[in-house]
Amino acid sequence: MRLSKFILNNLEAVLQEWEDFAATLIPPEQSLDKVTLRDHVQKMLEAMSADLAKPETEHEEIEKSKGHDDSPECRKTAAATHGKERLALGFTLDAAVAEYRALRASVTRLWQKSLLNKPVPDTAIGDLIRFNEAIDQSINESVTSYSFEKEQQMRVFDTILSSLPDISFTLTLDGRFAYVNKALIELFALPPDKLVGKNFIDIGLPNGAELQRQIDQVISTKKELRGEMPYTAPSGEWGFYDYICAGC
Numbered sequence: 001m002r003l004s005k006f007i008l009n010n011l012e013a014v015l016q017e018w019e020d021f022a023a024t025l026i027p028p029e030q031s032l033d034k035v036t037l038r039d040h041v042q043k044m045l046e047a048m049s050a051d052l053a054k055p056e057t058e059h060e061e062i063e064k065s066k067g068h069d070d071s072p073e074c075r076k077t078a079a080a081t082h083g084k085e086r087l088a089l090g091f092t093l094d095a096a097v098a099e100y101r102a103l104r105a106s107v108t109r110l111w112q113k114s115l116l117n118k119p120v121p122d123t124a125i126g127d128l129i130r131f132n133e134a135i136d137q138s139i140n141e142s143v144t145s146y147s148f149e150k151e152q153q154m155r156v157f158d159t160i161l162s163s164l165p166d167i168s169f170t171l172t173l174d175g176r177f178a179y180v181n182k183a184l185i186e187l188f189a190l191p192p193d194k195l196v197g198k199n200f201i202d203i204g205l206p207n208g209a210e211l212q213r214q215i216d217q218v219i220s221t222k223k224e225l226r227g228e229m230p231y232t233a234p235s236g237e238w239g240f241y242d243y244i245c246a247g248c
Contacts, residue, residue: 003127004052006111007045015042018106022099039085040078041103047078048134052127079138083145087153093146097139104135154179175199175215205229218245 007014015038086096108128115124157179168181180195188195188203200208200215207229218225225245 001114002053002121002123003107003111003131004049006114007049007052007107010110010114011042011045014045014107014110017110018099018103021106022102040082041099043078044082044138045103045107048131048138051134052130056130079141080145082138083142083147084149086142087146087149093143096142096146100135100139100142104132107131171215173219175212175219215245 001009018041019038082099083096086099108131121127158181162182164181165183167184167187169177169184170179172178176197176199177195180192185192185195190203195203200211202208205211211229214225214227217223227243227245229243230239
């Protein structure tokens with residue numbers, strides 16, 4: 001049986017296999033209901049199946065092997081939408097790409113299982129190559145869309161926070177600066193590249209260890225925390241800063 005026909009005839013089984021596998025790759029805090037997990041994936045599989053069933057010219061074969069595909073298939077739209085919406089749902093880029101790895105593994109495993117003790121079609125190798133090219137192209141489209149939307153969000157975020165007189169910053173889950181606004185840069189008298197990726201202990205705050213402990217608490221409980229931080233600026237100016245830490 002051609003891979004294109006197998007996908008359509010076993011769509012539900014492929015989706016279930018993919019769903020189970022994908023759930024093991026996606027971090028627990030990003031787990032979603034089945035309906036949300038399946039969005040776009042069925043459309044992509046149907047489009048891939050239709051593409052596999054069509055004859056492919058030598059030029060198309062060469063272009064797809066390079067990761068180029070300008071065909072107006074709905075897979076392309078679905079993959080791009082996948083990246084955009086996964087960002088909106090809070091997925092990391094790694095988790096979004098992991099879904100495609102799961103999809104590739106699910107289709108390949110189930111198809112190989114269906115061929116056990118049966119004559120292997122002459123087109124099997126070619127079908128697998130084209131399927132993997134389609135998955136790679138979808139990953140590329142999803143990642144491009146995800147990255148573009150992320151950059152757009154960061155530009156808006158930076159525009160808003162940089163205009164604020166108050167100190168604002170975001171931290172990664174291990175308590176390191178992911179973003180710092182202009183007010184914080186001026187307070188520490190350090191360029192952004194000397195702050196991003198560092199934690200409070202790294203930049204030498206006297207109470208850095210205590211702040212780091214409180215941040216760990218906010219990350220683990222998702223509860224807002226308020227406090228007061230003494231700080232002496234490089235200029236010698238001394239004072240207290242009220243702060244609010246909020247997890248999301």
